[in-house]
Amino acid sequence: MPAFEREILVRFRHCDAAGWVFYPRYFEMISDLVEDWLEEGLAAGAPGLFHRRKILTPSVHFTVDFLKPTHYGERLTFNLWAVKVGRTSCELRIEASRQRELRMRVRQVLVFISARTARATAIPARLIERMRRFSVDAQSASPKTRKAPSGAKE
Amino acid sequence: MPAFEREILVRFRHCDAAGWVFYPRYFEMISDLVEDWLEEGLAAGAPGLFHRRKILTPSVHFTVDFLKPTHYGERLTFNLWAVKVGRTSCELRIEASRQRELRMRVRQVLVFISARTARATAIPARLIERMRRFSVDAQSASPKTRKAPSGAKE
Amino acid sequence: MPAFEREILVRFRHCDAAGWVFYPRYFEMISDLVEDWLEEGLAAGAPGLFHRRKILTPSVHFTVDFLKPTHYGERLTFNLWAVKVGRTSCELRIEASRQRELRMRVRQVLVFISARTARATAIPARLIERMRRFSVDAQSASPKTRKAPSGAKE
């Protein structure tokens, strides 16, 4: 199954005093990626979900491995798969690579909640349908697309 | 064993359009906390490590659970323990709570590297010694200090 | 007249690939400073203004001079004066120094608006009263406290 793919240029603002991406900035990139996935991949409209449907998608879990540092000026290719899609939450797998070298591997769990009640709300049916286009069997995700790095911790 | 403890006020700049802490800002808080731990808890001097010894401490792993949202104006109490201390890396456990309600639970792995060679370097012996003051048996950390939330994923 | 004074430690997260404070991070420091002034200097409660009174204080103007770079690990002393206090807006003068060396000089204009209507709203009378404690004649602010740098643009 295809991933949702976006390229992100590493900006001066992403980098720390070592000239490498500072980890909170990686999470800003992830936020942008998921927003684009909702907006363009699922045609849900991340601003639309928020503005019109008063749905928020806070993250409740992250497992992240930073495998290699990334420098100012490099272009990272992000891939996103929907590993599990539940009634009110979904689990994403995200990988960021530069020229096929894996730099970061992420497991993220999002929950759909109502901004009005702050309680979990069912993911709209048409979104669940579209999420399936990006789903993948968790175990096979990485091997299919690229060699798993040796010494991976998962 | 005592944790390294710091209070962090949730600022306007930490919060998103829902009025809750935006997750990349939590990682900025973690960065500040670890800096204070190196500087004050270990008397290592985070700027000192960087400026004088050319040692960097990049993060290579995070496991994070966000258990409850946190709002603008709340004060979070952060606790940090050194769960494992190796030759060139250490594993931290961090918890952020408000009035004993756990909001975030983190496992973070730091590696000590030389800024000159970008390779792992031994943690200075005096730091290893001081890290032990904040060490704790991983399994017992959370139960000792507060009830583990049900449905915890670890 | 006394300034509202706060010390801010330059964190790793503030610094760019040159090891200097990155200018968007200076504006984050200014945001924290103004928040503390509202909260502690004016006893207004910046979260209180926002949460209880639904008042926001967006900035509509900045004039900023960065006079010298500031490095990771340095402590900056921020001073804030209320140069002009109007019915719905106020003009602040902010200076950040390290050991009496001026690093940044700021003129900032804030407007008080209602979060409900997004229109300007009168600054509460008790706040105007308290702002006067931090007021200063604009022309004399800098000369009184320290020598104006040569080549200043204002």
Place this chain on the structure above:
Amino acid sequence: MPAFEREILVRFRHCDAAGWVFYPRYFEMISDLVEDWLEEGLAAGAPGLFHRRKILTPSVHFTVDFLKPTHYGERLTFNLWAVKVGRTSCELRIEASRQRELRMRVRQVLVFISARTARATAIPARLIERMRRFSVDAQSASPKTRKAPSGAKE
């Protein structure tokens, strides 16, 4: 003379608890814009300047007016002109609009410095040449491209 133009989508990460762009995030957008101008407009390579020539371009001055708030999901059109080009510094004018409504107006002064010596260094001749493509007489900049907002402060 034509401006250097880029569109920037207002992201969730740019917005504060009021749902509007938080001003430090505007400065992050400005940083990206200037980086793109150096890289694409001047073919200088902002990473290239930094990595290969060890040239940094810190900002020494900003005058900024925020004329209207901008919301999550809106697209801003940024225009940049080189108002003055000196031997070691240049003055930029930047405007951000949504659908021809001016939201922010910026005057920014950049200095070219050597990362090795931290002193001002001559702007490379080929860059000065290319900057002229984006130059404009300061007074005429805004009127030519769009109506000046009433009540403008400059």
